[in-house]
Amino acid sequence: MNVSAAPYVIEARRVAHSYEGPTGWVHALDAFDIEIPRNEFLCILGQSGCGKSTFMRIVAGLLKPLRGSVLLNGSPIHGPRLDRGVVFQEPALFPWLTVLDNVKFGLRMGGWSNDRANTRAHHVLDIVGLARYEKLFPYQLSGGMKHRVAVARAWALDDASVLLMDEPFSAVDAIGRMALQDHLIETWLTEPRTVLYVTHDIEEAVYLADRIAVLRSSPGRIERYFRVDLARPRDRNSAEVTALKSEITWAMREIAALPKEDSAALEGEA
Numbered sequence: 191m192n193v194s195a196a197p198y199v200i201e202a203r204r205v206a207h208s209y210e211g212p213t214g215w216v217h218a219l220d221a222f223d224i225e226i227p228r229n230e231f232l233c234i235l236g237q238s239g240c241g242k243s244t245f246m247r248i249v250a251g252l253l254k255p256l257r258g259s260v261l262l263n264g265s266p267i268h269g270p271r272l273d274r275g276v277v278f279q280e281p282a283l284f285p286w287l288t289v290l291d292n293v294k295f296g297l298r299m300g301g302w303s304n305d306r307a308n309t310r311a312h313h314v315l316d317i318v319g320l321a322r323y324e325k326l327f328p329y330q331l332s333g334g335m336k337h338r339v340a341v342a343r344a345w346a347l348d349d350a351s352v353l354l355m356d357e358p359f360s361a362v363d364a365i366g367r368m369a370l371q372d373h374l375i376e377t378w379l380t381e382p383r384t385v386l387y388v389t390h391d392i393e394e395a396v397y398l399a400d401r402i403a404v405l406r407s408s409p410g411r412i413e414r415y416f417r418v419d420l421a422r423p424r425d426r427n428s429a430e431v432t433a434l435k436s437e438i439t440w441a442m443r444e445i446a447a448l449p450k451e452d453s454a455a456l457e458g459e460a
């Protein structure tokens with residue numbers, strides 16, 4: 191397990207990123223700050239286009255922000271590395287590899303011996319409830335099972351400082367999604383990790399998170415935090431969960447109504 195002396199696993203300071211589009215600059219993020227302590231399960235909520243995936247891509251090392259700094263365990267991020275497990279909306283499994291080999295892939299790339307990778311992959315497949323299916327190929331799995339393999343593949347990287355999940359279950363039906371959330375939380379309770387999880391679903395955020403960051407858009411930045419101090423596994427229908435969902439819904443409505451910031455002023459800062 192990767193343990194560093196840095197107080198935060200992820201620390202973003204004054205991050206700004208814009209894209210040049212056909213109608214001018216899109217200010218995806220501006221003055222975006224965040225501090226994520228070790229083993230926190232942090233959910234990011236926000237309207238479509240507010241910059242959630244942009245921030246995930248920056249932490250994944252796929253995108254360099256135009257301004258500001260993002261530190262991972264106290265060090266700047268230089269490109270993608272195996273110290274970050276990534277799960278995006280599509281499971282993106284290797285179709286020619288079995289479930290076991292999909293989960294082993296990152297470990298073998300990271301230089302693990304076959305035996306050690308086997309032991310680790312078996313362990314993680316057991317946690318996500320897929321041990322019986324390790325010899326199957328992706329085409330032989332249901333959609334929900336594919337998502338669990340994708341989670342297992344990211345979780346298997348036991349040296350990973352953070353798991354980045356960008357709407358990993360959004361394409362799954364409501365009942366299937368609840369089962370996947372249950373598996374994810376069981377996995378996280380068994381092997382606590384720092385998780386950065388993007389979702390549009392307020393209920394999912396309240397069910398999963400230790401803390402929820404709500405973003406505003408144009409430009410994207412964190413407008414409010416909500417702490418979820420409820421024991422797990424949580425009761426989705428409890429009075430506390432219902433009250434928090436409604437509080438966040440109201441906050442998101444207010445945040446959605448915030449005026450757009452003047453893009454000329456933002457460009458002037460650059």
Ligand SMILES: Nc1ncnc2c1ncn2[C@@H]1O[C@H](COP(=O)(O)OP(=O)(O)OP(=O)(O)O)[C@@H](O)[C@H]1O
Pocket residue numbers: 209210211216217218236237238239240241242243244245
């Ligand atoms: N490669 C790109 N080129 C130009 N504009 C982009 C690019 N990627 C993202 N954008 C724009 O930047 C803004 C933020 O995009 P981003 O994908 O981060 O949003 P998001 O919060 O993840 O949205 P969603 O919830 O729909 O996934 C959007 O206005 C989007 O159109």
Ligand SMILES: [Mg+2]
Pocket residue numbers: 242243244356
């Ligand atoms: Mg996105």
